[in-house]
Amino acid sequence: MSFTLLITAVLTGIALVFAGMLAARLISPRSFNAQKGEAYECGLPTRGRSHMQFKVGYYLFAILFLMFDIETVFLFPWAVVVGEVGVYGLVSVIFFLVVLILGLAYAWKKGALKWE
């Protein structure tokens, strides 16, 4: 039943946007003006490409995020049973966390968390 409901929820989301867009396209006015297709910047034509380079710092944070997010996923099964496993579960996960925190400390020391 849960899987049926999951599909229901997914279809509801898609149908909401689709029906909304359809209704809006039917009742909204339409007028053509060449200026409307331009990028909304400052009134002057855009200079250069808009898909420009951006700061490399964003990539560094994304890579760090990947590491810690996977860690969170790994910890979920452990979190459910840690009350039963007890001290043994706590100690073994602390080793896991220490390795990750060492990684964060290294990135911190290397200046990856600094924004310049």
Added chain:
Amino acid sequence: MNTSFLDYYSIQPVTSWIHEALCSVMPEALAIFIECVVIGVVIVALYAVLAIILIYMERKVCAAFQCRIGPNRVGGKGGLLQVPADVLKILTKEIIRLKNSDHLLYDLAPYLVILASILSFSCLPWNKGAHILDMNIGILFVLAASSIGVVGILLAGWASNNKYTMIGAVRSGAMIISYELSLGIIVLSMVVLSETASISGIVESQANGWNLFKGHAIAILAFVVYLIAGNAEANRGPFDLAEAEQELTAGYHTEYSGLHFGFFYLAEYLNLFITAGFASTLFLGGWMPLHVAGLDGFNAVMDYIPGVVWFFGKTFFVVWLLMWIKWTFIRLRIDQVLVFEWKYLMPTSLLILILMVVLKVFGLVF
């Protein structure tokens, strides 16, 4: 521990009665299909009504914090029809097709944003027996579903082919993925406390006390971290630099018009509600009534209030807290936001997780 009060307001008997009544007049597959359609309509109706309530509330709360009156013309004294009028207005606005945008991705972005928000919205525990999606990995599913939204934001910014949207999207992406870590780790600490990852299980484990009180001061600290990270996840408050009006016009949805833009706006307000809803589920007991040990008369009175009232009461309280934060603090810079997360909030939440496990393992929780 007397838990018979839990069954007073359970709607499980009602739903199974409806199911059996439908099955007696038609084949089961058709009955399930009709039920699914009804559930879909209910989701959309709740979603739209809540968005209208939240936008009205935001305007009134904002006005109160700035010593203004807020909307007071349309629809009588309180301006009650202002938001429905705005919805109608946005429906009648032209949807512009841009010359240089990537049309496929541009049209796809609102679908992803709304999908992420609807999927996590349907996991909220409204009442006993009234979960729409309830699975044994519920809270992990919510984390996974809500992170589809960031893909939609990045697509919207990239496909619009505009420098403002690009900067807004990249900022927003970096911020949302960073704060997702704190959020995930805080959710983990609450999973440790409840010993289950299913949402109904988390609520039921709080029958003898809300998690906020069970986990001593650490749970309160976790609640504060959750509010900060949740605020950043919903792209609000001091963390709304992705759509900083003064520098980026409207951030990643600058190029969207009409209802196209409306969907981003809708998802943003519903994400506020979802953040608040999961705060009340994880920390404030979801639909559980407030019980004080020893005061049996008080507890009996509290049990007469239906669960759905408790859930909405708690959720709107947290929504009000988040609005208070938004209208009190000034906007941060992107470097301040990211450094705050990685140097302060992340280590704090890891510490909270470890302390919570220590509390749990040595049996120090209530």
